[in-house]
Structure formats: C-alpha cells, structure tokens
Amino acid sequence: MALTGKTALVTGASRGIGRAVAERLAADGALVAVHYGRNDTAAKETVAAIENAGGQAFPVRAELGVEGDVDTLFEQLTAGLDGRGLDILVNNAAVIDYGDSIEAITPEAYEQVMAVNLRAPLFVTQRALPLLRDGGRIVNVSSGVTWFAQPEIVYAMSKGALNVFTRSLARTLGPRQITVNTVSPGITETDMNGWLQQPESAAGVAAITALGRHGQPDDIGDVIAFFASDEGRWVTGQVLEVNGGLWLG
Numbered sequence: 001m002a003l004t005g006k007t008a009l010v011t012g013a014s015r016g017i018g019r020a021v022a023e024r025l026a027a028d029g030a031l032v033a034v035h036y037g038r039n040d041t042a043a044k045e046t047v048a049a050i051e052n053a054g055g056q057a058f059p060v061r062a063e064l065g066v067e068g069d070v071d072t073l074f075e076q077l078t079a080g081l082d083g084r085g086l087d088i089l090v091n092n093a094a095v096i097d098y099g100d101s102i103e104a105i106t107p108e109a110y111e112q113v114m115a116v117n118l119r120a121p122l123f124v125t126q127r128a129l130p131l132l133r134d135g136g137r138i139v140n141v142s143s144g145v146t147w148f149a150q151p152e153i154v155y156a157m158s159k160g161a162l163n164v165f166t167r168s169l170a171r172t173l174g175p176r177q178i179t180v181n182t183v184s185p186g187i188t189e190t191d192m193n194g195w196l197q198q199p200e201s202a203a204g205v206a207a208i209t210a211l212g213r214h215g216q217p218d219d220i221g222d223v224i225a226f227f228a229s230d231e232g233r234w235v236t237g238q239v240l241e242v243n244g245g246l247w248l249g
C-alpha cells in the first residue's frame, strides 16, 4: 500500500486508461477523485469497483472545455478531499476527432480538441498547485502521435504541446520536489479506439508492435503508478513511450 494516506485526482477516470489508473492508485492505497464528463453510469461503476476492492474513491463530474469547467471540478474535488491536500494529479481526459484532418478541420473543432486536451490540463494544473503538497506528482497522458504521423492533426498538435508543458512545468516545480512526467500510450483498447474491435485491425497493430499485441488500459495504469510512487522520485520532465514497442521496425 505504497500510497496510503495520499490523494489523487485522475481526469477522465470513468472509462479506459483513466479508469485503470484510478483503480491502480486506489489499490495502492490512495483516495482517488474519479473525474469524468458525462457518463454517470461509467463513473459510478469505477467508484464501485474501487470500493468493492477495498479502496477509497469519490466521483467528480465536470465537463472540460466548457465555461466554468475548472471551477466545477475544483468545487467537487475540494469537497471530496475534505481539507486534505492533493498528492497526485493525472491529466488523462482527452478527445479525438477522427475527422480532424488538415482538409476537414474547422475552427470550432480545433477549439474543442484544444480546450479539452490542452487548455484543461493547463488550467486544472494551475488550480491544483495550491492544493498539491510538496513532493507531489503530476503525470500528463500524451500519445505516440507526437512522433509518428497520423491524419488527426489537431489531436497530435495538442499532445505535442502537452509534452512541452511537461518539461517546462517540471523545471518550475522542481524546487518543491514535485515531479512532472508524460506517459505516452501506444494503441490501447478503449472506447476511443472502437476500430480495434475488428480482428483485422487488431492483427495489423500486433504486426507493427514488437511485443505482438495492442495495449490494455492497465498496461498504462501500472506505469503511471510508478511515476506516482516514491520509486519515481528521481524522474522528472520526461516522456515515456508505453506501447509494447510500436513501430520498432
């Protein structure tokens, strides 16, 4: 129970990778704020799964990318923390727009992707800073699309900027012994990747991955748990590709 007595906020924790992160941090002993946008059922399931496994969690509903999003999130977070500080922040929530090509992207679609994937992590982090205890941890969830080319151009741009955000913030927060790192998943089986349900798509991904399969959410959650733990104390400002050896050739 390496995180007993610690608290964590995981954005986008109702489903997919965020849920795996929330479950793992709670299993390690942290009280976890399970943030989500709209899917009450999924968030309830995540909180229930954590509690049934003997952990502690509470839901935080706040749609990111809309007016007042950070205020809404922190009202519920501070109520749930009930006077405790925050030790771990995982900026995980994001959206992808599969029509997000250079030919098709619109200013409105650009604003939406950037608001959720980049503006929200920035301002959630800013608001978290007074709550974050010295020695805390921030993990930003990026993507392999920062180094291999995909048509979804704004999604990739948002994640590239997140990597830069990590490096800059790591320097700023170093004096407080707060580490800031990026975990960059490869192709992982979540709702975001519904196309992986097709056997030929899964086989195609396996063929370009050294370890011969696509990722599962807990493949990512376990690595984020390392960064969140005391064992990760001497790593900051880094981007770690967690992808089973995607495109190793």
Ligand code: NDP
Pocket: 011, 012, 013, 014, 015, 016, 017, 018, 035, 036, 037, 038, 039, 040, 042, 062, 063, 064, 065, 091, 092, 093, 094, 095, 116, 141, 142, 143, 144, 184, 185, 186, 187, 188, 189, 190, 191, 192, 193
């Ligand atoms: P999912 O689509 O499975 O889950 C997204 C989560 O984010 C949900 O909890 C959802 O809440 C929440 N969310 C989405 N939009 C908003 C919003 N506007 N406001 C609040 N919450 C929101 O995503 P993944 O688990 O696949 O992705 C998690 C992270 O991993 C993302 O940063 C993604 O970019 C990254 N990633 C994923 C990869 C993959 O292959 N899956 C590959 C590389 C990176 P709700 O349930 O309420 O909708």
